[in-house]
Amino acid sequence: MTRPGPQSASPAGRAGSFPSSLAGAVDLSALKERATQPPAQAAPPPQGGPGGPAPQTGRSAVVDVTEQSFETDVLERSNRVLVVVDLWATWCEPCKQLSPVLEKLASEAGGKWVLAKVDVDQNPRIAQAFGVQSIPTVVAIAAGQPLHAFAGVQSEAQIRQWLDELLGAVEGKLPGEPVDDGQEPVEPPRDPRIVAAEDALQDGDFAAAEEAYARILNDEPKNAEAKAGVNHARFLSRVQSLTPDVVATADANPSDVDAQLAAADFEVVSRQQDRAFARLIDVVKTTAGDDRARARERLLSLLELFDPADPLVLSARRNLAAALY
Numbered sequence: 001m002t003r004p005g006p007q008s009a010s011p012a013g014r015a016g017s018f019p020s021s022l023a024g025a026v027d028l029s030a031l032k033e034r035a036t037q038p039p040a041q042a043a044p045p046p047q048g049g050p051g052g053p054a055p056q057t058g059r060s061a062v063v064d065v066t067e068q069s070f071e072t073d074v075l076e077r078s079n080r081v082l083v084v085v086d087l088w089a090t091w092c093e094p095c096k097q098l099s100p101v102l103e104k105l106a107s108e109a110g111g112k113w114v115l116a117k118v119d120v121d122q123n124p125r126i127a128q129a130f131g132v133q134s135i136p137t138v139v140a141i142a143a144g145q146p147l148h149a150f151a152g153v154q155s156e157a158q159i160r161q162w163l164d165e166l167l168g169a170v171e172g173k174l175p176g177e178p179v180d181d182g183q184e185p186v187e188p189p190r191d192p193r194i195v196a197a198e199d200a201l202q203d204g205d206f207a208a209a210e211e212a213y214a215r216i217l218n219d220e221p222k223n224a225e226a227k228a229g230v231n232h233a234r235f236l237s238r239v240q241s242l243t244p245d246v247v248a249t250a251d252a253n254p255s256d257v258d259a260q261l262a263a264a265d266f267e268v269v270s271r272q273q274d275r276a277f278a279r280l281i282d283v284v285k286t287t288a289g290d291d292r293a294r295a296r297e298r299l300l301s302l303l304e305l306f307d308p309a310d311p312l313v314l315s316a317r318r319n320l321a322a323a324l325y
Contacts, residue, residue, distance in 0.1 A: 060114075061106040061107050061109060061111065061113075061114055061115060062103050062106050062107065062114075062115045062117065063114065063115070063116055063117065064117050064119075065085070065116045065117060065118050065123070065126070066122065066123055067123045067125050067126060070118075070123075070126060073116055074116050074141060075141075075144045076144075077114060077116075078141045078142050078143060078144055078145075078174075079143055079144060079174070080174055080175055080176060080177055081111065081112070081113060081114055081174055081176055081177050082112070082113040082114070082140060082141070082142050082166060082167060082170055082174065083113070083114045083115075083116050083140070083141045083142070084102065084106070084113055084114070084115050084116065084138060084139070084140050084141075084163075085116045085117075085118055085130075085138065085139045085140075085141060086098070086099055086102050086115060086116070086117045086118065086136065086138055087118050087120050087126070087127055087130065087132055087135055087136065087137045087138070087139070088117065088118070088119065088120065088135055088136050089119060089120050089121050089135055090119070090121070091121075092135050092136060094135075094136055094152060094153045095135060095136045097153050098136045098138070098153050098154070099117070099136070101156050101159060102115050102138070102159070103115060104156075105156070105159060105160065105163065109163075111176070111177050112167055113163065113166075113167065120132065120135060125309070130146070130149075133151070134151055134152070135151075136151065136152065136153070137149060137150075137151045138150055138151075140166050142166075142170045142173070142174060143173070143174070147166060147169070147170075148162070148166060150162070191216075191225075193212065193215070193216050194216070194225055194226070194229070196212055197209050197212035197213045197216070197226075197229055197233075198229075200212055201229070201232070201233060201236070204240075206233045206234075206236045206237035206240070207233075207237065209229065209233040210229075210230055210233035210234055210237065212229075213226045213227075213229035213230040213233060214226075214230055216229075217230065228304065231301050231304050231305065232305065234301070235265070235268075235301070235302070235305060238262075238265050239265050239266065239268075239269050242262060242265060242266045242269070243266075244266065246259065246262045246263050246265075246266050247263045247266055247267065249262075249263070250262065250263035250279070251263075254286075257283060257287065257291045257294060257295065260279055260280065260282075260283050260295070261280075261294065261295070261298050263276075263279060264276040264277075264279050264280050264298065264299075264302065265298075265302075267279065268302055268305065273302070273306065273312060274312050276302060277299065277302070277303070277312065277315075277316035277319075278316075278319075280295050280296075280298055280299040280302070281299065281316065281319050281320055281323050283295035284296055284299070284320065284323045284324065285323045296320065296324070299316070299320060300320075303316060303317065
């Protein structure tokens with residue numbers, strides 16, 4: 001997303017002139033599937049707003065939202081209460097004026113509405129889904145649909161009026177947040193087989209972890225968690241003894257398929273997955289038979305470690321298809 005200067009965030013004017021209903025104008029369906037974090041590249045934690053990280057309690061009035069939590073913290077929550085999304089960035093000076101006002105009003109609202117803060121630099125797909133042209137941009141969502149929005153800095157009085165109009169429009173249509181009875185929410189019991197496999201993974205016993213996940217798959221061939229676990233365990237087992245010289249070895253021996261596979265694994269560990277994907281696609285292009293099949297299978301296994309919507313993954317899949325056909 002191009003960083004607009006402060007002057008490009010045009011105010012919407014007085015509260016009564018905010019845009020009319022946005023329902024149906026913004027497609028949020030692409031954000032409804034939570035991205036799976038790749039094991040070798042943990043996503044950075046949310047940075048918080050200009051005034052620091054937002055509180056992260058279970059039903060806080062102000063929450064930091066990521067692409068992974070958008071479905072739960074915004075779409076699902078908007079079925080219970082009005083959610084106001086604040087799209088901001090650390091470099092945006094107008095955001096530093098607007099965000100504290102929104103946070104203050106959300107904290108004073110007593111749960112009537114929720115402020116969801118989105119750092120557009122950390123979460124570009126959310127900004128793209130809303131079609132954001134400049135920041136700050138603020139979007140109100142109810143029942144999973146955008147209602148109204150404005151861009152630029154507004155006064156506290158204008159925002160209060162805007163919120164009053166929105167709350168009046170959704171009154172009686174949303175059930176509200178569940179009552180907090182002071183008890184911690186009860187987590188649903190986890191599959192003890194998965195827990196045991198994860199424990200083995202954490203202990204570094206990758207062979208035991210793979211075996212545990214494989215047993216689950218034997219009983220439940222469609223168990224996605226076990227399938228991902230097997231792939232993860234195999235990857236970690238392969239890379240634990242790799243050293244940086246595997247890349248130099250592969251570069252010096254382009255026809256050595258084993259060297260190319262090892263180098264691709266190491267590049268993923270080094271967070272150079274674009275190089276790893278390109279390397280294996282080159283092997284697919286230049287080999288045949290078993291060697292080609294091995295390179296294809298290794299590439300597919302590495303792609304499974306990442307978010308399927310990651311642009312690098314999508315590009316690699318397209319390039320693999322072109323190389324094969």
